Amino acid sequence: MSGIFGTLAAAVIACAALALAGYAAPNWLVLIATLAFSKGLVALGIVALMRGGLVSFGQGTFYCAGAYAAGMAMRSFEINDAALLVALGAVAGLILGVIIAPLLAGYRGIFFATLTLALSMIVYGILNKTYSLGGSDGLNLHAPSFFGYRPAASENASYALFLFTSLTTVIAAAMCRIHFDSVRGLLSHAARDNEIRVEYLGASVRWINGVNFAIAAALGGIGGALSALSLGHIDPDFAFWTTSGEFVFLAILSGYVSVTAVFVAAVLVELGRSYSSQYFPNTWQGALGVFLLLIILFLPGGLGSLALRLRVSRAKPEPAPAETLK
Amino acid sequence: MKLAAAILIDGVIDASWLFIVAVGLTLVFGVLNILNFAHGSLFAVGAYAAASAVGWYYGGGLGPPFLGYLLMFGAALAVALILGPLMERGVLRFFYRRDEVVLVLVTYALFLILEDATKLIWGTESYYASEPYALLGNVSFFGLSYVGYDFALIGLAVVTGFLLWFGLNRTISGKIVLAVIHDRDISRAMGVNVTRVFAFAFTLGVFLAALGGAFTAPKISVQPGIGITVILLSFAVVVIGGLGSVEGAAIAALFVGFARAAAIHLVPWAELFIVYLVMALVLAFRPEGLFQRASARKI
Amino acid sequence: MTALLETIGLQKAFGAVIAASDISVAVEQGEKLGLIGNNGAGKTTFINIVTGHLKPDAGCVMLDGKDITGRAPRQVRRDGVSRSFQIPQLFTSLTLDQNLLLALAILREEGMSSWQPSRSDARMAEVDDLLDRFRLRPYREQTVAVLPGGVRKLVDVAMAVTQRPKLLLLDEPTSGVAVEEKFPLMDVIMRAIERTDTTVLFVEHDMDIVGRYADRVLAFYAGRIIADGEPGTVLSNEEVQRYVTGGAT
Numbered sequence A: 001m002s003g004i005f006g007t008l009a010a011a012v013i014a015c016a017a018l019a020l021a022g023y024a025a026p027n028w029l030v031l032i033a034t035l036a037f038s039k040g041l042v043a044l045g046i047v048a049l050m051r052g053g054l055v056s057f058g059q060g061t062f063y064c065a066g067a068y069a070a071g072m073a074m075r076s077f078e079i080n081d082a083a084l085l086v087a088l089g090a091v092a093g094l095i096l097g098v099i100i101a102p103l104l105a106g107y108r109g110i111f112f113a114t115l116t117l118a119l120s121m122i123v124y125g126i127l128n129k130t131y132s133l134g135g136s137d138g139l140n141l142h143a144p145s146f147f148g149y150r151p152a153a154s155e156n157a158s159y160a161l162f163l164f165t166s167l168t169t170v171i172a173a174a175m176c177r178i179h180f181d182s183v184r185g186l187l188s189h190a191a192r193d194n195e196i197r198v199e200y201l202g203a204s205v206r207w208i209n210g211v212n213f214a215i216a217a218a219l220g221g222i223g224g225a226l227s228a229l230s231l232g233h234i235d236p237d238f239a240f241w242t243t244s245g246e247f248v249f250l251a252i253l254s255g256y257v258s259v260t261a262v263f264v265a266a267v268l269v270e271l272g273r274s275y276s277s278q279y280f281p282n283t284w285q286g287a288l289g290v291f292l293l294l295i296i297l298f299l300p301g302g303l304g305s306l307a308l309r310l311r312v313s314r315a316k317p318e319p320a321p322a323e324t325l326k
Numbered sequence B: 001m002k003l004a005a006a007i008l009i010d011g012v013i014d015a016s017w018l019f020i021v022a023v024g025l026t027l028v029f030g031v032l033n034i035l036n037f038a039h040g041s042l043f044a045v046g047a048y049a050a051a052s053a054v055g056w057y058y059g060g061g062l063g064p065p066f067l068g069y070l071l072m073f074g075a076a077l078a079v080a081l082i083l084g085p086l087m088e089r090g091v092l093r094f095f096y097r098r099d100e101v102v103l104v105l106v107t108y109a110l111f112l113i114l115e116d117a118t119k120l121i122w123g124t125e126s127y128y129a130s131e132p133y134a135l136l137g138n139v140s141f142f143g144l145s146y147v148g149y150d151f152a153l154i155g156l157a158v159v160t161g162f163l164l165w166f167g168l169n170r171t172i173s174g175k176i177v178l179a180v181i182h183d184r185d186i187s188r189a190m191g192v193n194v195t196r197v198f199a200f201a202f203t204l205g206v207f208l209a210a211l212g213g214a215f216t217a218p219k220i221s222v223q224p225g226i227g228i229t230v231i232l233l234s235f236a237v238v239v240i241g242g243l244g245s246v247e248g249a250a251i252a253a254l255f256v257g258f259a260r261a262a263a264i265h266l267v268p269w270a271e272l273f274i275v276y277l278v279m280a281l282v283l284a285f286r287p288e289g290l291f292q293r294a295s296a297r298k299i
Numbered sequence C: 001m002t003a004l005l006e007t008i009g010l011q012k013a014f015g016a017v018i019a020a021s022d023i024s025v026a027v028e029q030g031e032k033l034g035l036i037g038n039n040g041a042g043k044t045t046f047i048n049i050v051t052g053h054l055k056p057d058a059g060c061v062m063l064d065g066k067d068i069t070g071r072a073p074r075q076v077r078r079d080g081v082s083r084s085f086q087i088p089q090l091f092t093s094l095t096l097d098q099n100l101l102l103a104l105a106i107l108r109e110e111g112m113s114s115w116q117p118s119r120s121d122a123r124m125a126e127v128d129d130l131l132d133r134f135r136l137r138p139y140r141e142q143t144v145a146v147l148p149g150g151v152r153k154l155v156d157v158a159m160a161v162t163q164r165p166k167l168l169l170l171d172e173p174t175s176g177v178a179v180e181e182k183f184p185l186m187d188v189i190m191r192a193i194e195r196t197d198t199t200v201l202f203v204e205h206d207m208d209i210v211g212r213y214a215d216r217v218l219a220f221y222a223g224r225i226i227a228d229g230e231p232g233t234v235l236s237n238e239e240v241q242r243y244v245t246g247g248a249t
Helices: A004-022 A027-051 A060-076 A081-106 A109-129 A152-181 A183-193 A195-201 A205-229 A241-254 A259-278 A284-298 A302-311 B002-032 B039-059 B067-090 B100-122 B148-169 B172-182 B184-189 B194-219 B226-241 B246-266 B269-283 C043-050 C073-079 C096-107 C121-133 C150-163 C179-194 C207-213 C231-236 C236-243
Strands: B139-143 B144-147 C004-014 C015-025 C032-037 C058-063 C083-086 C167-171 C197-205 C214-223 C224-229
Touching: A004 A152, A004 B144, A004 B269, A027 A060, A027 A152, A027 A183, A027 A205, A027 A241, A060 A081, A081 A152, A081 B148, A109 A152, A109 A241, A109 B100, A109 B269, A152 A183, A152 A205, A152 A259, A152 B184, A152 B269, A183 A195, A183 B194, A183 C096, A195 A205, A195 C073, A195 C096, A241 A259, A241 A284, A241 A302, A241 B100, A259 A302, A259 C083, A284 C004, A284 C015, A302 B246, B002 B144, B002 B148, B002 B172, B002 B194, B002 B226, B002 B246, B002 C121, B039 B067, B039 B100, B039 B194, B039 B226, B100 B226, B144 B148, B148 B172, B148 B194, B148 B246, B172 B184, B172 B194, B172 C121, B184 C150, B226 B246, B226 B269, B246 B269, B246 C197, C004 C043, C015 C043, C015 C058, C015 C224, C032 C043, C032 C207, C032 C236, C043 C167, C043 C197, C073 C083, C083 C150, C083 C231, C096 C121, C096 C150, C121 C150, C150 C167, C150 C179, C179 C197, C179 C207, C207 C224, C214 C231, C224 C231, C224 C236, C231 C236
Parallel strands: C032 C197, C032 C214, C083 C167, C167 C197
Antiparallel strands: B139 B144, C004 C015, C004 C058, C214 C224
């Protein structure tokens, strides 16, 4: 059980560290980190799927579902509590995920990738024409409250949202880490390697993929709700292929050895994006493409595998990182 | 009745450019076992290249109007000869031995790069290449007016399909390509230069995408974003038709063309949804598409 | 006494190739059955049908009196059938002990936890025991992808044996194994299952193995069973010699 205690201990330390860091950091960095963590959560969902061998290019669907669920709750039902809004986002994502999973359960590889992409674009197209949800302009949200506390100054609001996002992120990340280390987590790896053997041993690959898909959908919904609160605005672009593609990029950049790497990567990418949008607005996608190729060529295990190489002398190694993207 | 005729005719016209593009995608898959995500961008590059060429040619009044078509063809050829080898020899071949998922990511990366490259070269405004579109006059069917160009496009699709079929099935080079499609390792063992077949097949795929783009350019406004629509539509066509099948691509293009035309006339906001619904229905009955490839047993 | 496994009139054709033609076999509990035949005779097809990988065109498969025809491999596994493969089917990016660990964890329903760490002491003890019995200890931490072919075969068979099945189907267990290792491998397998009186069907091309380990032999040819009986009798059968072992003039 030491694995679980270790993860929980790390989670507590992470929370404390983030709280302190957020307090000391300048406001612009806090805002970036908040948004980065929300996106990191969606990428974490893709990592969960990737461990089973599937890559979803359409997580924007759930990101969007979570965001619009939070948005509608705030505007139509006057729900302002951040925790409730995020929970609604998670539920929205999860319900959508559970509905869609059986449709996609039989597909792998490029099929699964392109079908999820198509789904994301279909949602985008429908939202664009749904004027009751704001059409292509989307919806605006006002600042949320946190368990009754309604921050006055905007800096306090950013910090409060950062703390809330960090807490949610750490909890989600810890739960994922525990799941990845469990038997079911190992089974995802196995399903990726050899579905036939998994079935012949008596386990169901459909079920494994379905659970991973539901996890990814819920995380997507949470990320979407958090982003909505962070940006104060949602629109159909949340489901556009470029958004979905960025989550994939994040997942590949971080690799699936380390959960922490996902959020480190997210912050780096978010910093990169704000720099790029100031100086090179038309090359962001292309830059991501070039980096993606470089990562696949030179660091197939993602950033997480770098961390693993530092740890390898101490602990028992996980499945060799070189195999992760082979 | 008029609506039905409109859907039918629009569907066939749509199916034409869809076939040209999708058959390139399915061919690349058949030979290299790669479903090229960047195929839609290659369509876009073809469209932009043709639009530029046309703009330069007609803008300068440089010669007889019908030569513009040759120029469009040339633009597609240029795109293929430059980008085909560049992409296949320059990038893809380093990843042939890797996992399927990796190849998806690689072609996706190429897609991203091409999308921004087009923006860098041609900017973000729309291009129009309407002169070739007007050259062939108008035709009337059932009281509906159509542009002659669209019917010429149907002709182009038929000719392309026939040439491909003939090339693959009746020429020696074609049969070599078919052999590689069936089993590349055995082909290699029999002395076939599989590397060259790969390069050729990929370049041909690029050419077909660019050709589709070049000859669709006069009908549309060429702008950023057409790439993603095209890859999503051609993917549906390829999946419905069966991966690697030329005949399948033809029939599937008609399916998708009709579905799209029906959607555009009746429920325009659900156009992509209808296409994928059709795909889902076909897959429910024929999980590997209309024309399935025979596959060897695994265990 | 009901036979443990009974197939009645199995038919299977792949286009013009007849892989199974009226295959009717009854196997009693505890029998050790050798399946012989040339390539393409239908032995693996038989196994594929029994385990649910293929649906027969006609006929049925009864396990312990229960009709399991057409049930998915996953369900057939839970019914008590386990199999090893001609080409080892392993989790190539995982280590050897992780492969065995998974086989054991899936077996026990309570091993399928979403939060318990995969490596528990109890489970690792069982894995150690398996590693020793199959003499795989030196390889335990290695990734399966780098293991030599014969070792992978061993792992494949070990994973099938861990399932403590009522019926164990081995598809060419000693192919790819070095000649001097074939008998020891079969000894290990037979010893591993003797306590539980598992019924074993094994496909083999090596007639020495068949002669030594089988109580009964089925000879396949072109989808049909051409001989069924004691090893000595079957192996000296004229048709068998002509079509399978190549002994007759």
